[in-house]
Amino acid sequence: MNQPVKLLLFDIGGVFIQLSGVDQMLSWTRGLHTETELWTLWINSRAVKEFETGRITPDTFAAELIREFSLPVDVPTFLEAFVSWTTQPFPGFQELMAGLNGDYLTASLSNTNELHWNNLCDSLHIHRLFHHNFPSHELGCMKPDKASFCHVLDTLQVPPEETLFFDDTPVNIDAARALGIKAHQVCGVDNLSQTLKELDIL
The missing domain is CATH 1.20.1160 (Paired amphipathic helix 2 (pah2 repeat))
Known part of the structure; x- marks a missing residue:
């Protein structure tokens, strides 16, 4: 890759957690x-x-x-x-993140709410998988709002060109790319793992 990668930024629903509603x-x-x-x-x-x-x-x-x-x-x-x-995670999500946290700064950026977030933290300890978490109900804004991405980059002091973002929703991918973030659409842990291998992250 042309620029070194410092931050791996992840959506949660549809990437690590199956949505069943x-x-x-x-x-x-x-x-x-x-x-x-x-x-x-x-x-x-x-x-x-x-x-x-x-x-x-x-x-x-x-x-x-x-x-x-x-x-x-x-x-x-x-x-x-x-x-x-x-409540239903994709298999292998904990092992995948454990292997990434030693080499990269990791964070989640998820459109969520207090009920789902608290449930994920209580049942799966999802918040412990990342160095930083940015749930939308705490940020006060949602993807694909530019403010969501800018808040993460400003808080963590990482430039967009040194950030990889993974999400299952095309509009969020487009919004991230418009800011210069290297964004990739993925669905589920297997797809994410394959993409990370292709990017020489795994």
């Missing part, structure tokens, strides 16, 4: 949307954006999302299911 939402919306349509509605949801930037409480988020999507459930039922949507 789609089937539940498809069931609740009774087939009104395709999976792609549902995902588009989700990422553009006002309730989602406000919750994942730490601006509203879990109860307010649930009530607003139920109203937005006309879901046939109450707030407690929704929240009980919602918490479990980010």
